[in-house]
């Protein structure tokens with residue numbers, strides 16, 4: 001940890017500037033819920049990189065900007081704890097015994113069980129399967145027509161994730177139903193987030209049924225679902241692993257863990273959809289990307305990591321979508337004790353937040369921050385590297401996203417195949433976002449017109 005990120009104690013420091021306005025009981029809930037990123041940007045432009053405001057039942061300490069991001073994301077769990085924020089949202093969806101419902105050393109062990117499936121050698125193995133999933137999905141499409149962008153991105157990413165992280169048979173049989181089931185889980189998280197309680201709403205009942213369906217399917221299929229070329233399944237590998245307490249996972253916990261991976265990966269379709277929207281809103285980029293693909297791939301793309309690494313302009317477009325429309329727009333923790341964060345006094349119990357959505361649009365960090373400009377990532381500019389923690393769509397510091405490379409590869413392959421196969425345009429040029437809990441999705445329907453290209 002750097003000296004800057006350690007700048008958290010002893011308690012003391014300046015008082016956080018308060019955001020003006022706010023009503024009794026509900027505080028700033030109305031402008032916050034209406035457009036949280038705009039609300040935060042306005043608050044920070046008036047009051048600076050740290051502000052305080054209130055939401056029903058909680059005070060919020062919000063930090064914005066690379067230096068503040070570095071400090072907050074570098075905080076230890078004993079100072080800024082994610083558990084009180086995420087545990088009530090996630091445990092009802094995944095069941096007990098996983099993610100934030102276990103001690104930190106068990107969570108670290110659980111996380112380590114995902115790594116063999118997403119590290120570099122695994123990504124190299126997954127590449128061809130990812131291509132095949134996308135090709136197979138678009139094969140039955142007509143010569144021309146329309147599709148709803150978010151639906152297609154959810155279908156594709158669900159099939160790819162299910163294939164690579166659980167197994168090919170699971171992807172074939174449960175894959176088509178997976179987006180709906182995951183959406184039912186997410187809707188319940190949103191209901192909990194908005195109401196602050198887990199009162200039994202229809203969303204929660206649907207989520208309970210979705211969880212039962214998915215864990216049952218995982219337990220039935222995954223133990224015998226061997227990836228091509230392997231004699232044992234990922235589920236069997238999980239069952240053989242031994243934890244810090246010397247014990248192995250039981251079947252239910254292994255299934256919940258796999259469900260947790262699918263749920264964590266559910267930001268991928270959002271990022272992939274925003275990438276598509278931006279590319280189609282700025283179609284001057286399409287010839288650039290197609291030329292890059294022709295140089296990287298021959299007629300039938302060899303799905304190798306080295307070919308994918310050549311797609312740098314597509315990488316830049318993905319970075320720009322991450323910057324302008326981060327799928328996870330808010331990263332929140334709870335102050336576990338009175339803290340001094342980045343020179344400001346933060347009382348125990350405050351929600352401590354950084355917002356990728358607001359921070360990425362700060363002038364002074366990125367040139368013309370509201371503009372889609374993938375060239376800002378070219379070697380002679382590299383605006384995202386000029387200041388550490390400028391781009392935090394996959395978080396960073398203590399708890400970076402473990403699946404970032406997997407997600408980036410998935411999105412790259414989806415857009416490689418779609419851009420080579422089709423001419424595409426948005427039916428309606430304007431696309432708006434909708435915030436659901438911690439995720440920021442494009443509002444549906446977002447219709448895309450397609451026409452097959454001669455390849």
Ligand code: HEM
Pocket residue numbers: 082111114118261264265266267268269271272327328330331332392393394395398399400401402403404406407
């Ligand atoms: C575009 C897609 C994705 C985005 C934008 C994204 C974003 C994030 C963010 C922001 C966090 C940190 C949350 C916080 O600290 O409050 C996170 C954590 C995590 N992500 Fe992702 N993610 C994506 C895809 C994936 C995929 C595909 C996987 C699995 C293969 C994955 C697995 C995880 C895990 C396991 C964590 C928890 C890490 C921890 O607790 O330390 N993510 N992700």
